[in-house]
Amino acid sequence: MSSERYSSESVSPEPLAQPLHFHPSGRVSKNRFLKSPMAEALASWSPKVPSERGIPNDELVELYKRWGEGKNSWGVIITGNIDIEFDALDGLADMVITPECPPEGERFEAFKKISAAAKVDGSLIVAQVTHPGRQVQARLNPVAISASDVQLEPKMGMTFGKPHAATKDEIARIVEGFAHAAEYLHKAGFDGIELHAAHGYLISQFLSRTTNKRTDEYGPQTIESRLRLVSEIARAIKARVPADFIVSAKLNSVEFQDGGVTPADANELCERLEALGFDFVELSGGTYEALGMGYEKESTQKREGFFLEWAETVTKSLSADHKMKTYIVGGLRSLGAMVKALDSFDGIAIGRPAAAEPRLPIDLIEGRIQGALKPLGDVEADFGLGMGVALSQISQVAKGKEPVRHNDPVAIETFGRDMGEWYQNVVKDGPNMEYIRAIQYSGPLAPYGTVASK
Numbered sequence: 436m437s438s439e440r441y442s443s444e445s446v447s448p449e450p451l452a453q454p455l456h457f458h459p460s461g462r463v464s465k466n467r468f469l470k471s472p473m474a475e476a477l478a479s480w481s482p483k484v485p486s487e488r489g490i491p492n493d494e495l496v497e498l499y500k501r502w503g504e505g506k507n508s509w510g511v512i513i514t515g516n517i518d519i520e521f522d523a524l525d526g527l528a529d530m531v532i533t534p535e536c537p538p539e540g541e542r543f544e545a546f547k548k549i550s551a552a553a554k555v556d557g558s559l560i561v562a563q564v565t566h567p568g569r570q571v572q573a574r575l576n577p578v579a580i581s582a583s584d585v586q587l588e589p590k591m592g593m594t595f596g597k598p599h600a601a602t603k604d605e606i607a608r609i610v611e612g613f614a615h616a617a618e619y620l621h622k623a624g625f626d627g628i629e630l631h632a633a634h635g636y637l638i639s640q641f642l643s644r645t646t647n648k649r650t651d652e653y654g655p656q657t658i659e660s661r662l663r664l665v666s667e668i669a670r671a672i673k674a675r676v677p678a679d680f681i682v683s684a685k686l687n688s689v690e691f692q693d694g695g696v697t698p699a700d701a702n703e704l705c706e707r708l709e710a711l712g713f714d715f716v717e718l719s720g721g722t723y724e725a726l727g728m729g730y731e732k733e734s735t736q737k738r739e740g741f742f743l744e745w746a747e748t749v750t751k752s753l754s755a756d757h758k759m760k761t762y763i764v765g766g767l768r769s770l771g772a773m774v775k776a777l778d779s780f781d782g783i784a785i786g787r788p789a790a791a792e793p794r795l796p797i798d799l800i801e802g803r804i805q806g807a808l809k810p811l812g813d814v815e816a817d818f819g820l821g822m823g824v825a826l827s828q829i830s831q832v833a834k835g836k837e838p839v840r841h842n843d844p845v846a847i848e849t850f851g852r853d854m855g856e857w858y859q860n861v862v863k864d865g866p867n868m869e870y871i872r873a874i875q876y877s878g879p880l881a882p883y884g885t886v887a888s889k
């Protein structure tokens with residue numbers, strides 16, 4: 436087996452081991468690593484009974500325990516997106532908290548177990564909460580809410596619900612959904628919330644001129660009006676949780692579309708979010724229509740981060756004494772690139788490598804490795820394939836196994852066959868929504884914790 440990792444210039448990991456102080460919550464992350472949200476597809480699912488959806492199980496508890504354990508584990512652990520309606524899910528088998536869910540009972544106890552497991556060695560556990568808006572799969576809900584009625588064309592093998600412009604009552608319900616989820620999560624022991632305001636989900640549909648064509652006070656006319664939904668959500672959350680609960684957002688620094696968010700927009704948005712009392716933003720980019728998750732440009736290959744150059748223009752133009760912290764996400768793989776990113780951002784956020792190696796920050800900080808494992812061939816270059824591998828690895832860790840090594844040719848060949856079978860099942864399932872799980876790897880996997888990093 437090849438144990439090849441991304442190569443790195445020789446640098447000390449020390450800057451990444453420094454604590455990060457958040458304002459206004461006053462909370463402190465033990466280091467500069469943030470585990471990015473990755474929807475796990477592990478919660479309960481029922482095709483027919485909506486209220487039975489989205490209850491976390493013991494596999495999720497096991498998964499979050501693994502990301503949390505160790506003195507030098509992830510400073511901040513963000514959960515995969517948690518939805519606020521049973522019929523407006525980003526993905527089937529996401530975790531769900533709707534305004535109808537009381538802070539007691541089976542669902543609530545399960546959320547409590549997740550937060551307790553993640554925090555055992557001092558990580559902060561922050562829940563990403565989202566509404567997909569027009570990005571809801573049509574087989575789940577043919578009627579979608581959005582800022583306006585701009586239909587999303589089929590993408591990534593999915594077709595999407597027909598959107599209508601959210602009414603004032605629907606907007607009030609969305610605000611309540613986020614605020615209720617924040618209060619519920621606080622009671623369940625979570626340290627904070629991250630609003631998903633990136634990647635073309637509902638909040639970003641209001642922020643972007645490509646999808647927001649409204650003429651009322653939520654329209655794109657001014658920065659205040661585009662931000663009205665997010666401002667109302669933030670205020671409603673803050674009215675319901677104590678001041679030390681972290682409020683943060685994942686935000687696009689750029690969208691590669693006419694009328695999409697530009698770095699200048701993102702800069703203005705960041706200044707407003709800071710004034711609204713956000714502790715940090717995780718800067719990303721792209722939407723379902725133009726993902727931007729790749730290393731095509733030479734400058735990106737060199738510095739690794741997909742959105743670095745746009746996100747940098749965002750942070751560089753924030754006021755010198757800005758209190759809201761910034762994380763950069765997307766493509767960071769070597770220690771050198773991670774340390775260098777701290778010149779422009781307060782912390783670095785990592786997605787897929789956190790599925791392949793839940794212990795990544797520990798091994799980097801403690802000097803055992805200088806970069807993430809380098810996956811074979813298309814697993815890195817093709818984001819869809821990389822997501823499939825990451826989701827499978829997440830399900831393996833959740834079952835107490837070491838994740839499949841995506842740099843092992845034999846394992847990847849087996850995985851390819853398993854993926855073919857999985858795909859046939861997905862196609863056969865069609866609108867039934869009964870076949871929803873990650874690709875099941877059929878090769879051997881070691882028990883979790885029995886393989887040392889090298």
Ligand SMILES: Cc1cc2nc3c(=O)[nH]c(=O)nc-3n(C[C@H](O)[C@H](O)[C@H](O)COP(=O)(O)O)c2cc1C
Binds near residue numbers: 516
């Ligand atoms: C399996 C999988 C699930 C994801 N789910 C989410 C999600 O729920 N919310 C989100 O904001 N981003 C999600 N992402 C995107 C990641 O958070 C991250 O932005 C992206 O993978 C780029 O970072 P990376 O190059 O380090 O993987 C997901 C990515 C993967 C691979």
